[in-house]
Amino acid sequence: MKKRYIAVVLILILTMMSAVSVSAADGERPNIKKVTVGVCSKSGFAYKNANGSEEGYAIDYLNQLGAECGYDIDIVIVENEKLFDNLVFDRCDFVLTDDNPEKYPEYISTQNSLVNEYDVLYVKEDADVCYDEYDKFDGMVIGLCRGSIAEDELKIYSEQNDFTYQAKYYANEEEMLLAIAGSEVDAAVMGSLVYIDKDVKNVAVIGKHDYRLLAKNDMQQDIDNFDYAVSKYMSENNSYINNLYNSLYWHSKAGYPALTRDEHEYVLEHPIVKVGYIGNSYPLQYTDDNGNFGGIVKRYFDFFSEYTGFEFEYYEYKDSDACKQDIIDGKIDMIALVPYYMDWAKKNNMVETSWFLQVPVYEVKLNPDTKARKIGMTSSFAVSGQAYSDNITYINYNSVIACLDAVKNGEIDAAYINGYSWKVYSEKAAYSMLSAVNREENEVFSSLAYMDSSEINVTGIINKAIMAITPELSKNRTINGVLLSVEKTNGFVNFIVKYRLYICLLLVIFVVCIIAWSIFNKKRKEETLEKLAYTDYVTGGMNQSKFYIEGARVKNREGKYAVGYINIQNFKYINDFYGREQGDNVLKVMAHMLDDLMQPDGIYARMSADRFAFLVTYIDYETLKYNFDTYISDIEINISGFSDTVNIKSTCGVYLVENSDESIRDMVDKAAIAEKRARLDSRKRIILYDAELNAEFVKNQEMTSSMKKALENNEFAVYMQPKVDIDSEVPVGCEALVRWISPEKGFISPGDFIPLFEKNGFVTEVDFYVLEQVCRMLRRRIDEGLPVLPVNVNQSRLHVNDRMYLSMLQDMLNKYNLPMNLIVFEITESAFINDSHAMIDLINRMKSLGFKFSIDDFGSGYSSFNLLKDMQVDELKIDKEFLESTEDLKRSRYIIERIVQMAHGLDIRVVCEGVERIEQVQFLREIECDIIQGYYYSKPMPMDEYEKYLENFDLKH
Numbered sequence: 013m014k015k016r017y018i019a020v021v022l023i024l025i026l027t028m029m030s031a032v033s034v035s036a037a038d039g040e041r042p043n044i045k046k047v048t049v050g051v052c053s054k055s056g057f058a059y060k061n062a063n064g065s066e067e068g069y070a071i072d073y074l075n076q077l078g079a080e081c082g083y084d085i086d087i088v089i090v091e092n093e094k095l096f097d098n099l100v101f102d103r104c105d106f107v108l109t110d111d112n113p114e115k116y117p118e119y120i121s122t123q124n125s126l127v128n129e130y131d132v133l134y135v136k137e138d139a140d141v142c143y144d145e146y147d148k149f150d151g152m153v154i155g156l157c158r159g160s161i162a163e164d165e166l167k168i169y170s171e172q173n174d175f176t177y178q179a180k181y182y183a184n185e186e187e188m189l190l191a192i193a194g195s196e197v198d199a200a201v202m203g204s205l206v207y208i209d210k211d212v213k214n215v216a217v218i219g220k221h222d223y224r225l226l227a228k229n230d231m232q233q234d235i236d237n238f239d240y241a242v243s244k245y246m247s248e249n250n251s252y253i254n255n256l257y258n259s260l261y262w263h264s265k266a267g268y269p270a271l272t273r274d275e276h277e278y279v280l281e282h283p284i285v286k287v288g289y290i291g292n293s294y295p296l297q298y299t300d301d302n303g304n305f306g307g308i309v310k311r312y313f314d315f316f317s318e319y320t321g322f323e324f325e326y327y328e329y330k331d332s333d334a335c336k337q338d339i340i341d342g343k344i345d346m347i348a349l350v351p352y353y354m355d356w357a358k359k360n361n362m363v364e365t366s367w368f369l370q371v372p373v374y375e376v377k378l379n380p381d382t383k384a385r386k387i388g389m390t391s392s393f394a395v396s397g398q399a400y401s402d403n404i405t406y407i408n409y410n411s412v413i414a415c416l417d418a419v420k421n422g423e424i425d426a427a428y429i430n431g432y433s434w435k436v437y438s439e440k441a442a443y444s445m446l447s448a449v450n451r452e453e454n455e456v457f458s459s460l461a462y463m464d465s466s467e468i469n470v471t472g473i474i475n476k477a478i479m480a481i482t483p484e485l486s487k488n489r490t491i492n493g494v495l496l497s498v499e500k501t502n503g504f505v506n507f508i509v510k511y512r513l514y515i516c517l518l519l520v521i522f523v524v525c526i527i528a529w530s531i532f533n534k535k536r537k538e539e540t541l542e543k544l545a546y547t548d549y550v551t552g553g554m555n556q557s558k559f560y561i562e563g564a565r566v567k568n569r570e571g572k573y574a575v576g577y578i579n580i581q582n583f584k585y586i587n588d589f590y591g592r593e594q595g596d597n598v599l600k601v602m603a604h605m606l607d608d609l610m611q612p613d614g615i616y617a618r619m620s621a622d623r624f625a626f627l628v629t630y631i632d633y634e635t636l637k638y639n640f641d642t643y644i645s646d647i648e649i650n651i652s653g654f655s656d657t658v659n660i661k662s663t664c665g666v667y668l669v670e671n672s673d674e675s676i677r678d679m680v681d682k683a684a685i686a687e688k689r690a691r692l693d694s695r696k697r698i699i700l701y702d703a704e705l706n707a708e709f710v711k712n713q714e715m716t717s718s719m720k721k722a723l724e725n726n727e728f729a730v731y732m733q734p735k736v737d738i739d740s741e742v743p744v745g746c747e748a749l750v751r752w753i754s755p756e757k758g759f760i761s762p763g764d765f766i767p768l769f770e771k772n773g774f775v776t777e778v779d780f781y782v783l784e785q786v787c788r789m790l791r792r793r794i795d796e797g798l799p800v801l802p803v804n805v806n807q808s809r810l811h812v813n814d815r816m817y818l819s820m821l822q823d824m825l826n827k828y829n830l831p832m833n834l835i836v837f838e839i840t841e842s843a844f845i846n847d848s849h850a851m852i853d854l855i856n857r858m859k860s861l862g863f864k865f866s867i868d869d870f871g872s873g874y875s876s877f878n879l880l881k882d883m884q885v886d887e888l889k890i891d892k893e894f895l896e897s898t899e900d901l902k903r904s905r906y907i908i909e910r911i912v913q914m915a916h917g918l919d920i921r922v923v924c925e926g927v928e929r930i931e932q933v934q935f936l937r938e939i940e941c942d943i944i945q946g947y948y949y950s951k952p953m954p955m956d957e958y959e960k961y962l963e964n965f966d967l968k969h
Contacts, residue, residue: 044084047234049074049225050104053089055185056207056260060089069205069260070108070127070223076256077126079545080241081234082561091184105234106225110161110203113224120229123716123772124242125222130204130816131162132266133216136192141199141215142273144826149216150175155188155200157181162201165219173827204266213270217816217823233564236677240560246773246813257815268319268480269819271473272826278468279321285470287313287459288335289348291328292411293390295432296371297349299328308432308490309349312368312481319477322470330410336360339462345470347460362460363471366478366860368486369457372431374448378419384426388415416443432490475860479818548618550596551603556625559617563627563676566615571629573669574636575676577683578602578644579691581661583622590658598649598660605643625680633668637698640664645697663690667701685709715765719774722752723781729753730785732958735804735923736949738937742965747804747838747945748786749952750778775808780820782806786835787828789955794830798959799967804838804866804887812850818858832862836887840868852883859884866923870911880918888915889945892926909939916940 051058051070058068066087078085088104110129113121133154135141141148149170156163158181170177180197182188188200189210201218202208225238261267271279289309291299297309305326313324327344329335338344340360350364357364375384386405390412407424409415415427416437429437431450437443461471508515530537546558554562567573580602586595599618606616606626614628630636647660665686667679685708686701693699722728729751734743752760769775786803793800811817825832837858839851855865866887890911894904908924915922924936927946936944953961 044082046084046086047078047105048086048088048103050088050090050107052109053091053184054203054206056264057203057205058087058089069256072256072260073127074108077238077241077245080244080557081237082557083234083237105231106227106238108223108225110221110223112161113226116226118229119226120232120235121224121226122235122239122242124239124246125224126238126242127205127223128814129221129223130217130266131165131201131219131221132204132214133166133199133201133218134192134208134212134265135199135215137211137213139198139213141270142276143215143270144823145215145273146173146175149173149177149199151177152198153178153180153196155180155182155191155197157184157188161221162203162219165221166201169216169218204264205261206264206266207261208265210265212265214265214268215270217269217819233675236675237560240677267815269476271320271476274468275473275476276321278473282470283321283323285322285324285346286327286344287324287346287348288327288329288338288344290332290335290390290410291330292413293430293433294412295436296430305348309369311490313348315481316474316477319480320473322473332408339460342462345461349457350460351457357460362462364458364460364860365471366475366857367458368478368481369490371457373451374429374431374434375451376416376419376427376429376434376446376448377425378422378446380447380449382425386424386426388418388424388427390415390429412437416446419446472861479857548603550599551618552600553603553607554615554617556617556619559615559619559625559627560676560680562615563679566613566627567669567676567679568672569613571613572631573672574628574630574633575667575669575679575683576626576628576636576640577619577665577680577687578606578624578626579663579687580622581663581691586658586660598658601647601649602644602660602662605647609639609643619680623684625683627676627679630668633666633700636666640698662697663687664698665690665701666698682706682709711764712768715760715768716772718754719765719769722754723777727752727754728778728781730782730955731952732803732955733945733952734950734958734961735943735945738933738941738944741949742967743801743962744943745802745804745836746958748782748806750782750806751952770808770810773810776810776814779805779807779811780824783821783824783835785955787824787830789959790830790834791828793959799962800834801962801967802834802836802864804836806838806840806868809839809851812854817854818861821858821863822861833864836864836866838866838868838889855883855885868925880914880920885920887921887923889923889925890941892924892946895924895926895932905935908936908941912939912941 051074053059054068054070056068058066058070061067066089071087074085074087108126113119133149154166154177156166156179163179166177166179180191182191182200185200185202185206185208188197188202189208189212191197192200192212193210199215225235227235270276289297289305291297293307295307297305297307300306305328310326316322317324326348327338329338335344335347336356339347339362349369356362377384384404386407388407388409390409407418409418412429412433415429418424419427420443428451429448434448438446438448459474461469546555546561547553548555563575580598583595583598586598599622602624603616603618606624609628610616610626611629614626616624616626619625628636644664645662647662649658649660665683665688667683667686669679682701682705685705686699689705690696690699699705731749731751732746733749735745735747736742737744750762750766752762752765754760766775769778783805786805790800790803814820825835839855859865864887865885866889867885868889869891870888888911890908894908912922921942923943923945924932924941925945927933927936927944927948929948933944933948950961
């Protein structure tokens with residue numbers, strides 16, 4: 013075993029040497045602006061390693077953003093309180109700080125936050141304090157960094173949760189950790205971006221704050237460049253940010269919230285959990301030579317035990333039927349690994365945990381050309397009793413070996429084997445005659461437990477541990493589950509050990525060749541990198557980054573310039589109906605047409621999806637308008653492989669440049685505002701940006717600058733619109749809607765500020781503000797003995813990127829001690845378009861925790877019915893556009909009726925919105941729609957009026 017690891021370590025060291033050498037040979041890309049950024053010193057966030065080099069989350073992220081903006085960034089790591097001294101003395105061009113930018117009016121800051129940080133309350137690992145246990149927090153001595161934003165957040169948090177504390181101040185986080193260990197303090201507050209692996213635990217998240225870049229007032233263009241890069245990463249490459257965080261902080265204590273007191277007491281009362289497993293699936297799950305449970309699954313259960321405190325007793329089963337019968341009879345509490353299907357679980361009063369393991373599936377055959385009619389699989393794939401195709405016979409075997417032997421002997425045509433087992437057994441001579449193909453699908457596995465009706469149970473506690481699993485932790489458990497196996501030796505590692513000297517010599521020669529090749533090709537690589545960075549991968553022309561760089565240069569030349577912004581209408585229909593390849597051809601045709609129209613000094617680029625921008629000289633606006641109407645606004649394209657000819661229609665906004673000092677980004681934004689007006693005006697395809705549209709631009713800027721103060725000053729009001737039972741005409745719930753009532757501007761339409769907040773990300777804070785107002789109202793009514801009805805609360809799609817979202821939702825409901833069924837989270841169907849897999853996964857995880865869900869505007873998207881196949885929802889709200897045409901089109905009436913029938917067949921209630929007339933009510937009553945929402949019964953009303961409204965009905969408590 014030792015020899016194996018020595019060989020593996022040697023390979024890794026030599027590989028890293030190669031990577032470092034290549035990096036050193038690459039040098040710097042041309043035309044890169046050098047800037048200096050000051051960053052506060054913080055373990056894991058920004059620090060100097062033993063060699064004096066800067067490392068950390070902020071370092072990697074800033075360098076990535078710099079590459080996006082065209083900057084070569086030098087990092088200066090300093091103590092937090094000295095950041096602004098450095099800026100004053102011109103040592104830094106920017107500082108990255110979590111301080112409030114309004115405290116420094118002499119500097120400007122990015123609108124977008126680069127990094128979000130949560131402030132976490134830590135106590136000793138063995139302290140008798142549980143998560144959000146406020147009475148235990150009362151009277152604590154709590155360590156803080158003086159002058160940090162956490163000081164203010166702790167004060168607010170303690171007032172909200174009614175406890176007192178004594179503050180004790182320290183210079184840095186290391187001092188606070190020593191103070192906790194030495195019992196100088198009971199607890200300490202540190203940010204989630206501080207890497208902490210000491211003997212402490214997370215018992216509360218007290219607040220959240222942002223890091224922004226600050227610079228001098230004459231660096232507005234540079235600030236705009238960073239703002240753009242951050243927006244792009246948040247919308248297009250958010251996985252990079254999550255992966256970077258997970259790779260650096262996956263073992264930090266910030267990501268492992270402690271159990272609540274009730275959960276902790278449950279574990280103490282039920283410490284032993286009996287777990288059954290299907291053996292003989294090496295290395296997934298198996299019994300080793302000592303009779304102990306081993307494999308990848310065992311590694312996950314070790315983590316569950318570390319996290320929750322449960323002690324697991326393992327019982328091996330040879331087949332799934334005996335295992336299933338024992339859990340029904342109560343002889344065991346859980347089954348370790350089952351496919352993530354719900355049918356068998358529901359029928360037998362079982363409940364599954366959230367999934368925690370994805371396993372690739374291989375189809376193994378003796379003859380690759382054989383059509384598989386009889387397929388074998390191991391019992392672990394069949395625990396849930398899922399149904400299979402009528403044309404194929406499936407046979408269950410008690411082990412992977414038995415399954416492979418059946419294929420080898422011709423008893424079956426093929427076997428479905430998990431990828432980890434196939435990787436092991438494919439190296440054995442006994443199965444060398446077999447071949448396999450990856451089925452390009454992953455089997456998703458969870459655990460199965462007997463249904464416990466109590467609020468706190470084994471499944472819920474283990475789900476909390478599953479929520480703490482990061483991709484890096486998952487990879488660690490899987491790799492260790494394979495490498496640390498003792499059932500068989502690894503032939504590949506044995507080969508490495510045997511020929512280690514020759515392999516090392518070959519690797520050294522390889523590294524030398526790579527270095528020589530890198531130096532020789534340096535110039536060509538620089539040119540290739542620049543092309544990749546600035547070229548649109550579909551059209552081959554400029555991308556958005558290059559357009560902004562070239563536009564800033566071109567606009568300062570002599571002559572009159574105009575900026576245009578073009579949107580291809582209904583482009584998604586082309587992608588959906590004809591395929592993405594034909595959609596790309598449409599984009600290429602548009603790029604070709606624009607290329608023909610550009611004068612020698614004109615430029616254009618694809619900005620995103622189906623949007624283009626151009627910058628050209630012009631004689632007069634009428635000539636611009638003529639060229640667009642003639643060549644661009646209506647293009648006829650033949651679709652390859654189809655007999656169809658498609659007319660591609662476009663709209664355009666134009667901004668005539670009056671001041672060349674204005675940033676190219678603002679020019680494009682103004683042209684985009686004009687294009688949006690053209691989209692809404694069916695009479696015009698091209699619209700010129702004018703004073704009226706400028707007012708909209710200014711209004712958006714004003715709303716952006718005032719939105720945070722508006723939230724602090726309670727300018728956002730929660731309105732309620734009742735949901736009424738169609739038969740009894742009695743309210744059965746309501747939807748919470750947000751309204752902005754400004755002291756200066758009066759009522760601001762949600763149609764104005766909600767899209768803006770979705771764009772800049774502020775909508776997530778508004779969502780939680782509305783949720784807290786609703787929770788507070790429901791708690792008060794319960795305490796006063798008044799009847800309460802469920803409330804629908806809207807949630808933005810942006811929450812899917814926040815790894816703390818589920819924890820924050822649970823904290824909110826725990827804070828007000830509300831039953832889960834009183835809050836229905838409402839998500840519009842359009843939220844599933846950009847990343848449907850991530851959204852569906854989030855909702856399924858929330859459902860497993862007991863949350864309720866409603867899909868708003870159902871039927872307005874392109875995959876409505878697929879959503880119902882992939883996830884469980886409690887309520888559908890039919891898009892009001894269907895209802896508005898029920899009196900004119902039989903087709904719409906038919907669609908609504910079929911949606912209602914389908915939903916009832918799936919045990920989903922149906923709400924119809926926008927109901928205003930008695931004829932609509934009668935129609936909906938005829939088709940047995942469940943609930944009505946609309947002006948026919950009530951407009952949205954302030955919360956206090958809604959409570960008075962409820963007094964008109966005899967509601968049950």
